[in-house]
Amino acid sequence: MASVMDSVDQRTQLAGHNRLELLLFKLNGRQRFGINVFKIQEVVHCPPLTQIPHSHSVVRGVATMRGKTIPVIDLGMAIGRAPVEDLSNSFMIVAEYNRSTQGFLVAGVERIVNLNWGDILPPPKGSGKDSYLTAVTRFENELIEIIDVEKVLAEVCNAPTEVSQALTENIEEKIRQQHVLVVDDSNVARNQVKRTLEQIGVECSLANNGRGALALLREWADNNDPRLEHLAVVVSDIEMPEMDGYTLTTEIRKDERFTHLYIMLHTSLSGTFNNAMVVKVGANKFIPKFKPDELAGAVVDRIKAFVEEKGY
Known part of the structure; x- marks a missing residue:
């Protein structure tokens, strides 16, 4: 073998x-x-x-x-x-x-x-x-x-799912008003990310693969949905049926309505290979699964930068 x-x-x-x-x-x-x-x-x-x-x-x-x-x-x-x-x-x-x-x-x-x-x-x-x-x-x-x-x-x-108190305290209201799109084919993994975001007071939308996420983004753009205006980050798995996270990132970058979106690849795949792929497909960050504090900290940092960019 x-x-x-x-x-x-x-x-x-x-x-x-x-x-x-x-x-x-x-x-x-x-x-x-x-x-x-x-x-x-x-x-x-x-x-x-x-x-x-x-x-x-x-x-x-x-x-x-x-x-x-x-x-x-x-x-x-x-x-x-x-x-x-x-x-x-x-x-x-x-x-x-x-x-x-x-x-x-x-x-x-x-x-x-x-x-x-x-x-x-x-x-x-x-x-x-x-x-x-x-x-x-x-x-x-x-x-x-x-x-x-x-x-x-x-x-x-029995992996830990709780975000430490130091990260959940003193989250500004303007941070909580922003939105995150979570893309993962595993129901368990989606709920882990959702639970992490809930602990820092951030709402999210869920998609179970790249194709569904892309369709949802296009629907938001076509209908001027306010969630797109406040979408601070897309947190996406890589391995997913129908369309993987790399291809989702590539398709997002092709659409001029989404070129500004911040894409964080969050996956159980690990290694230097993924860091290289982040650059190749145009994603912004790679985080291996699953440490609640690391994910929560990365999302909060990104939303703070997003709020500053938008001037909220």
Whole structure:
């Protein structure tokens, strides 16, 4: 499987062209799932696991990889399916999300496929808010399910969501009167950002992918909606079905009505690569997910500059 990952570093050329590559894998059963290759550090046969007392029920143990200890989450168990039974024949996908590294235990891995984000669609209607799907696509006439890993990690790791009091105090009223557009395909991630903004008293509108966000901006412009006049920042994920955050940024910059918009890319993808892409596509800032204080501080700083620019 190592050979499959040999060229991962070269695959970043797909970004900015509304394309991605998915590693296909299976849990228990025939259903195939996908994970973005950019998130993956390596794929290995499941190493020996050390049990940790009082850990979450879906954490099968910890593994030592190159001197670093990482938690290993049974991805099937995490989404309500049966656990992986035969650890000796299973695989671990080592991935980085939200500034942390973890292993995802899966029954088997298959291949990497090259797709267009336009072929990645939101989950079917009726999936419900409790669904663990963030998107679906079709490959070889089969439905590929893309798991909302941020939802899994929020449930397993209990990441902090509160903004520190020092940031929530003394927010000027003119700051609270401005608006933010939040774009993210993960319901959990959208609500995390919304909750952060609520704690600093800033209202926001929500969109679940780049295409929806672009349509909303155009609607506001066509109807002289005051939210556009007071739109201090667009906070957008990068990985989203139908239109990713890089392409959304590029499309915004093409429309003369939006060229002034401040775009903050807020994503679980990390690394120097994203900083380079910020410049390439014309975004203004990149913030890795998810630290409430860092996001809140960046938004407040931006709104203060916006208020000064507007002369409010």
